[in-house]
Amino acid sequence: MISMKTDEIIQIFEEYIPDPKCSLNYNKDYELLIATVLSAQCTDERVNQVTKILFDKYDLKGLANANVDDIKDIIRPCGNMNRKSIYIKEIANRLLSEQNGSVPNDREYIESLPGVGRKTCNVLLANIYNENVIAVDTHVERVSKRLGFASKKDDPYKIEQKLNKRFKDKLGRLHHQILLFGRYYCKAKNPICEGCKFKNICKNK
Numbered sequence: 211m212i213s214m215k216t217d218e219i220i221q222i223f224e225e226y227i228p229d230p231k232c233s234l235n236y237n238k239d240y241e242l243l244i245a246t247v248l249s250a251q252c253t254d255e256r257v258n259q260v261t262k263i264l265f266d267k268y269d270l271k272g273l274a275n276a277n278v279d280d281i282k283d284i285i286r287p288c289g290n291m292n293r294k295s296i297y298i299k300e301i302a303n304r305l306l307s308e309q310n311g312s313v314p315n316d317r318e319y320i321e322s323l324p325g326v327g328r329k330t331c332n333v334l335l336a337n338i339y340n341e342n343v344i345a346v347d348t349h350v351e352r353v354s355k356r357l358g359f360a361s362k363k364d365d366p367y368k369i370e371q372k373l374n375k376r377f378k379d380k381l382g383r384l385h386h387q388i389l390l391f392g393r394y395y396c397k398a399k400n401p402i403c404e405g406c407k408f409k410n411i412c413k414n415k
Contacts, residue, residue, distance in 0.1 A: 226407075
């Protein structure tokens with residue numbers, strides 16, 4: 211079986227995605243948190259369209275006091291509007307009453323918020339606090355399995371552990387690179403395999 215050194219893998223991701231950035235638009239920590247919650251089963255592009263309207267109309271205090279039906283109307287394009295609108299209101303209320311309106315660098319607290327799991331928490335920690343963590347979404351999972359970083363049977367947490375072990379202190383930057391590589395190159399359908407620099411180690415042949 212052909213293998214590739216970790217440094218070589220990192221270099222190839224640098225060539226594909228030289229300027230990795232979060233695809234969600236935000237100006238404040240709570241905006242990224244809410245945008246990430248909205249992104250479940252929704253594209254980042256659509257979330258950005260919705261949050262522009264949502265955050266232009268409401269700040270955190272406004273969201274806490276908003277009529278839930280008004281929030282529903284705005285976030286409708288993101289899907290699951292009934293549940294997500296309740297999450298948004300409760301997140302806003304809890305951040306205001308418990309954290310003075312800020313998202314703390316505290317995994318346990320962030321994951322206690324409604325609609326927030328480990329993946330969402332890792333997005334926050336990586337982007338707001340530059341923590342060395344990786345969020346395993348569908349793109350990261352697919353690329354990790356195709357390139358042999360993880361096994362087909364591995365769940366997201368197991369994949370995260372294996373990526374931690376392999377890439378150590380490079381995770382924050384690699385998170386966006388692997389995600390964007392999966393979104394634009396190693397796509398679920400019709401991946402761009404011709405000329406791919408990972409072709410020798412890819413299991414999707």
